[in-house]
Amino acid sequence: MKKVIILGSTGSIGRNTVKVLQRLPGYRVVGLAAYANHTRLASQAKTLRPKMITLLSDKGYSAMKKALPRVKVLSGELGILEMVEHADADIIVCALSRSLGIAGIMRAIEKRMRVCLATKEILVSFGDVVMAHVKKYGAELLPVDSEHSAVYQCLEGKHKKDVLQIILTASGGPLLHRSTKNVRKRDVLKHPVWKMGAKITVDSATMMNKGLEVIEAHHLFSLPAEKIKVVIHPQALCHSLVQFTDGSMLAHISTPDMKLPIQYALTAPLRLAPPVPSLDITKVASMTFLPPDPRKFPCLGLAYAALRIGKSMPAVLNAANEEAVELFLQERLPFTQIPTVIKKIMHKHTPKRGGIEDYIAYERWARTMVREFVA
Numbered sequence: 001m002k003k004v005i006i007l008g009s010t011g012s013i014g015r016n017t018v019k020v021l022q023r024l025p026g027y028r029v030v031g032l033a034a035y036a037n038h039t040r041l042a043s044q045a046k047t048l049r050p051k052m053i054t055l056l057s058d059k060g061y062s063a064m065k066k067a068l069p070r071v072k073v074l075s076g077e078l079g080i081l082e083m084v085e086h087a088d089a090d091i092i093v094c095a096l097s098r099s100l101g102i103a104g105i106m107r108a109i110e111k112r113m114r115v116c117l118a119t120k121e122i123l124v125s126f127g128d129v130v131m132a133h134v135k136k137y138g139a140e141l142l143p144v145d146s147e148h149s150a151v152y153q154c155l156e157g158k159h160k161k162d163v164l165q166i167i168l169t170a171s172g173g174p175l176l177h178r179s180t181k182n183v184r185k186r187d188v189l190k191h192p193v194w195k196m197g198a199k200i201t202v203d204s205a206t207m208m209n210k211g212l213e214v215i216e217a218h219h220l221f222s223l224p225a226e227k228i229k230v231v232i233h234p235q236a237l238c239h240s241l242v243q244f245t246d247g248s249m250l251a252h253i254s255t256p257d258m259k260l261p262i263q264y265a266l267t268a269p270l271r272l273a274p275p276v277p278s279l280d281i282t283k284v285a286s287m288t289f290l291p292p293d294p295r296k297f298p299c300l301g302l303a304y305a306a307l308r309i310g311k312s313m314p315a316v317l318n319a320a321n322e323e324a325v326e327l328f329l330q331e332r333l334p335f336t337q338i339p340t341v342i343k344k345i346m347h348k349h350t351p352k353r354g355g356i357e358d359y360i361a362y363e364r365w366a367r368t369m370v371r372e373f374v375a
């Protein structure tokens with residue numbers, strides 16, 4: 001029996017993970033964590049009967065404790081750490097929408113749990129330190145993001161020296177065919193293909209999501225920025241490609257549904273029955289691939305710049321973006337100002353190498369700067 005902790009179980013990836021696990025024989029949920037949605041977390045706990053649950057925000061903690069007398073209810077990031085320490089899990093799925101819970105993830109790596117990572121923000125902010133920890137403890141870190149799962153699968157059994165480049169596909173988001181000027185929140189939150197949380201949907205519209213994925217790919221596959229390309233593929237059927245030194249390419253193609261990469265991250269290298277209907281290739285009318293427009297999507301360029309600068313710059317990029325997106329969602333920052341604000345904060349920052357605590361401090365600095373700038 002494989003025992004699983006899900007961080008962010010109430011979100012889009014978290015709920016899909018629960019659906020996948022409910023069909024998989026030999027897997028059991030032992031820990032759940034959410035940010036503030038205590039009603040949904042309590043309902044999941046009643047169905048899945050984990051040993052422990054964690055609510056990151058203080059709100060609703062007492063109500064949860066009362067509603068679930070047989071479950072250990074914890075709070076804050078220390079709660080995540082305690083679940084990792086005592087829930088006796090083999091796998092941790094990280095699907096919070098922000099780079100929280102890092103201490104718990106580092107401990108999970110030390111305990112050699114399999115880390116199934118959806119929260120790309122963790123690798124963007126702390127990639128060097130996390131990957132060094134994975135190497136040191138011989139742990140497994142598997143991507144949940146569909147693009148990285150695709151690349152991971154195309155690279156299985158291949159030699160790194162034979163890889164010319166990887167090509168991450170992007171659907172182009174909700175604004176691909178319209179101007180980014182004067183867009184409202186409701187236009188941005190209407191993604192043409194994927195049904196996701198609000199933060200990643202905004203990132204998809206600015207293409208910062210692809211920028212964060214470029215940094216994530218750099219850490220996962222140890223490739224420099226020059227070997228990571230992005231193409232727009234509006235049909236979202238090809239999830240990414242690897243090109244080898246002889247010019248040939250391997251592509252990963254499937255139904256666009258996150259349950260597939262979630263299941264592979266949980267079961268790899270085993271391939272189990274599909275969690276969604278498989279793609280009928282004869283029904284695919286066309287697949288197109290276009291270069292992204294750097295003027296329309298400046299966030300992509302900012303992410304490449306942060307990756308090339310390295311040190312603490314990706315953490316600053318990530319935190320500035322998280323804060324700017326939050327202000328956009330609160331309708332306090334226009335959509336077109338998101339890259340402007342991030343660029344300003346990056347210019348003010350002097351990048352330094354450090355440990356997790358240093359990067360958390362730089363993230364905090366970037367968030368404050370964004371709020372001050374917007375105010």
Ligand SMILES: NC(=O)c1ccc[n+]([C@@H]2O[C@H](COP(=O)([O-])OP(=O)(O)OC[C@H]3O[C@@H](n4cnc5c(N)ncnc54)[C@H](OP(=O)(O)O)[C@@H]3O)[C@@H](O)[C@H]2O)c1
Nearest residue numbers: 008010011012013034035036037096097098118119196197
């Ligand atoms: N959705 C996708 O298809 C997809 C695909 C690839 C990668 N990802 C990545 O997976 C992660 C989760 O995405 P999602 O779409 O599942 O997000 P989501 O639906 O917004 O869910 C996010 C989860 O994080 C919690 N959360 C909310 N505010 C938070 C905060 N300030 N700090 C920490 N956690 C917070 C939520 O808890 P409450 O419910 O209690 O608020 C929920 O459990 C993101 O990093 C995203 O980039 C998502």
